[in-house]
Amino acid sequence: MSTDERFRAVRKEYERDSLHEGSVEANPLVQFRAWLEEALKAPEVEPNACALATVGPDGKPSLRMVLLKSLDDRGFSFFTNYLSRKGRELALNSSAAMLFYWGSLERQVRIEGAVEQLSAAQSDAYFSSRPRNAQLGAIVSPQSEVANSRLDIDERHSALVASTGNSALSRPAHWGGYCLRPEYIEFWQGRKSRLHDRIRYVRDAGSQWKIERLWP
Template sequence: MNREELQNLRQDYSAASLSEKDSDANPIKQFDNWFNEAVAANALEPNAMTLSTATTDGRPSARIVLLKDYNPDGFSFYTNYLSRKGREIAKNPMGALTFFWGELERQVRIEGTIEKLSKVQSDRYFNSRPKGSQISAVVSPQSQEIGSRGELDSRMVKMENEYKDKDVLKPAHWGGYILKPRVIEFWQGRPSRLHDRIVYKKVDNKTWKKVRLAP
């Protein structure tokens, strides 16, 4: 694809609209409405979200992780505490999530602080995972350099044999986080790039202020 073709690559959105009146007063309920609609629309991995973190001196990084729970307290995911994102969260707990459901021409952006979930919550989720996923959490030194793919595969085979007839215990370096939101923005694609943007800002522990932003 040449530069001109790339510059002309665009999609005009016209599937729906979003108004202050039609959006729920509570952003978590609004998210629940949209998430359920994404599931009903057979969106590809509707719980896939971009998690953005940053170092203490402001160098950002982003990756796709899977949403595993949401409630009035926040949005939860699980990972290796020693991974790059885990190390960044430990030093700078500010983070952001981004969902994009192209089938519905929608995006949700969430900003807030990230905290570890309790060991009980992490153990419960770990024990619900397929055994192969449990073993991979033990095997993989996430974000660290390794010699080869073969080295990783060998560890996997060794651990599969070791845990063939016994339960896999959650490693201490693996568990859950919850992002507690302070800002949640809902974006609905509209024609001619005049998109709808409704943002909720947390005023206190129970109150949200809802406003419209220019696209």
């Protein structure tokens, strides 16, 4: 079978569920939480994983996966290295977009807005809650820099493990959280014949959420 034929063989109709502007929550964060709860119970590998898009100084987009670590009235928080490519891009342009895809539920959610760094206290609290291995990884990695070799990475990690022993580890200043404050959230539910349900929430001038249906 050619690759094109195999693509045709995995094509599927979406018929699991539907979404109606009359019955969604008035607040998209409440709606998101309801879908996330379902995704956490579904056979998804990491339901809190999302693609995060940022914009480079040349106006070009870049994209990578991150893990959503907290969700509150302000927005969607994740943690990373502030000096990584995404960190450097966000420092120059705070616009970002997130995409969650839950294939088993035939759903995607698109979120757009601007990010803000979390407070040092919030980042400290999250850092101290991480397993030691993850703390060591965050400390040792100048994320997104060119590495000499895998051996160099492993040796620098081993040296850090040996030099820190069992002592408590502090969060490096260049590692911490961001919160994406949503201005636009779109919920997509797959439907039959590619006539999917798309319900978008946009903030109006008075900061109220306006709910609209989009053509699929």
